[in-house]
Amino acid sequence: MSLIDLAAVSFAYGRGRKVLDGVDLSIEAGRNLGIVGESGSGKTTILRLLLGLAQPTSGKVTFRGAPLDPRNRPFMRGFRRSVQAVFQDPYSSLDPRQKIADIVAEPLRSLNVETDIDAAVAGALASVDLPPDAAGRYPHEFSGGQRQRIAIARAIVSEPELVLADEVVSALDLTTRIRIVELLKSLSARTTLALVSHDIGFVALLCQDLVILEKGRIVEQGTARDILSSPKHPYTQRLLASTPRLPEFA
Template sequence: MADPMFSVRGLKVALPDMARKPAFGSAPKIEILKGLDFDLPRHQVTGIVGESGSGKSTLGRALVRLLEPSEGAVTFDGRDITHLPEGELRPLRRDLQMIFQDPMSSLNPRRTIGAIIAAPLRQNGMAGNLAGRVAEALRRVGLPENFAKRYRHELSGGQRQRVGIARALALAPKFVLADEIVSGLDVSTQAQILTLLEKLASEMGLTVAFISHDLSVIRRLCKQVIVMRHGQIVEAGPTDKIFAAPRDAYTRELIAAIPLPEIDAGWLGERQGKEAV
């Protein structure tokens, strides 16, 4: 892949296994990611999919350096960020933003929506015309300007998630990590948020890693997909090709679990025919 946004080689992440922590001393580490190699293309939405415990969220956090790799290399926009100290990493944080799964826990209940969106702008030296920047961020995600005066508890789940998107995009980042951002929403609101994210990614030229356990969501939104299981990549490539001809048995299981209207009818018929034989 020419000039990817991320280039990842031999990525391993080991985390403390608190279930085995002794009464005294540190907990032993368990390897979560087991030597991943992949590139993340620019200006596209790439899906990272797998069941709970597959390592997809750990991978996302390693990309934005909320977790430091144990081994391997992570190159972002041509720069090796694998073990950058926080002082050197801080200027890059503006370009590495994250939309969290649960806006109820990621939005401060004591601060107005306007203050929440303004906080990263202040921290990154963009305090000029702050009210105007906050208003523009709200408009971008389909919320009225007067929402800046509201608090978290006054918003619906979908509105809170729009605020999370507005906060992440206020800095005009190069890369956005979206971690299970529609899993707690009803189907109708999910569709609205996915449409909004797709529109903004196209308009702003964003590179997005979209983490989900739901392949039907991945199929709708993502041009590329990475399928993970037990801390390893079992399959990766263009979404349409993987859905049309999945090579790995685990990928086929995930696709077969999608509600029937979402499954490629030709592949399902072929699969059922082989099983009948």
């Protein structure tokens, strides 16, 4: 079952050059998708389109077959309940003036979700291996990896069907990256993930499907196993040549 589809999507800022050109992709429920490309490939623009933060210059973006239209407020409320995001920088994505309980509860309050907010926050924090007393503390009291866990807790507290993550480990050290990968792997048992990254090795650990972007075009897509074992496009081959070989696909 398809959650979000991009059909022949192109995007340009003003009258400038196209950032995306004829992109087709689908995010299927229960199948994690990795969107991989170097800086300037268009992957952040795709993320903005998937979140409804931008509209394509041409083509269509649909959620469960219906147009993703930011002007349709009732539709977007349901969309925001179903789709949440985790952003790259764990230091700037959390309001330093708010306690962790309020940060994590923000989607529940903004979406008017009828639930026991304290219990939901406690459950979300437990899901990302943070202690109950974290709720009463402030972001500056936590490390970068812990802050990224808090951001993930905020994303999953409303029990979304899909979590979009933008370079979610790039600002973290290697040991912390491994912990976040393990966390995301456990979370993917109950929600679909779409990971935007320049690191093909990272997304291949978590995603069944891959999309490879170069200069705003999809140059290769398919299962992670097929792409890593037998990349067809020279750009994909170059990406893999610069990445340590993963044992699962050796």
